[in-house]
Amino acid sequence: MANIQIAIVDDHEIVRDGIKILLEDEPGINITGEAKTGKEAVSLCNSHETDLVIMDITMPEMDGIEATKIIKENHPDIKILALTMLSEDQHIRKMIKAGASGYILKSSGKQELIKAINTIMAGKHYFSNDATQSILQELVTPDVNKVKDEDEAHITDRELEVLKLIVNEYTNQEIADELFVSVRTIDAHRRNLLQKTGAKNTAGLVKYALKNKLFNNNG
Structure with a gap:
């Protein structure tokens, strides 16, 4: 050999x-x-x-x-x-x-x-x-502890905008209208957010935003 x-x-x-x-x-x-x-x-x-x-x-x-x-x-x-x-x-x-x-x-x-x-x-x-x-x-380790920190997730500014609207209970269609893009684009942003944060669903995304204190000034 x-x-x-x-x-x-x-x-x-x-x-x-x-x-x-x-x-x-x-x-x-x-x-x-x-x-x-x-x-x-x-x-x-x-x-x-x-x-x-x-x-x-x-x-x-x-x-x-x-x-x-x-x-x-x-x-x-x-x-x-x-x-x-x-x-x-x-x-x-x-x-x-x-x-x-x-x-x-x-x-x-x-x-x-x-x-x-x-x-x-x-x-x-x-x-x-x-x-x-x-x-x-x-x-x-329980899933709740697997959510990544903000620095590790590398969320873009646009994804942060989408996340803010998700936290404020906007639907995908409402987010698309607010940002002047297609629903398909918002779907893609949501998938990216789920992958980057380690969240499994919308509730997980909200929990992620709260954990990282992303939108303290917005209620």
Whole structure:
């Protein structure tokens, strides 16, 4: 079996050096390159033969989530293993959605790192115990606690206008008339709001607006 060609991506040189030391004598593994930003990681994968990228998340220029997304779009066969200090469920979910096949913490030891690499290269997924617990906690948390904060939801100004009218009990037709657009457009805005906020229905949207104190001056 050919060696696994691995790229290491982390903005801290001491971390990259530590990973190289852990892996350089491991049979079947070859370090082909390293990068200190997500942008460099994308370029590295375009120019070097790479089977797997060990990817940090928080980096300058472009974070690991965006880099993973671009790499997977351009090179679907390249596997991504997130290696990070971040154990919060939102980071795990975002990395999985971007295309990562594994997620382990920097507190992991050499054996877990090698196990994660081999598991991913066998076509499976690998998550450290801490990451698994975080995902399980997210699954069992009541829906009311899953509603996102305003900053995380990235609601546009137009969607905010629509949400304000929803809170004021306008129908879709009334909102469309108020904003001089079609009902179909309002339907699309409502779907986007549900997706972005994590709400399941109109009541959830109202609860979201109240939780984030979006329209305090409007009753």
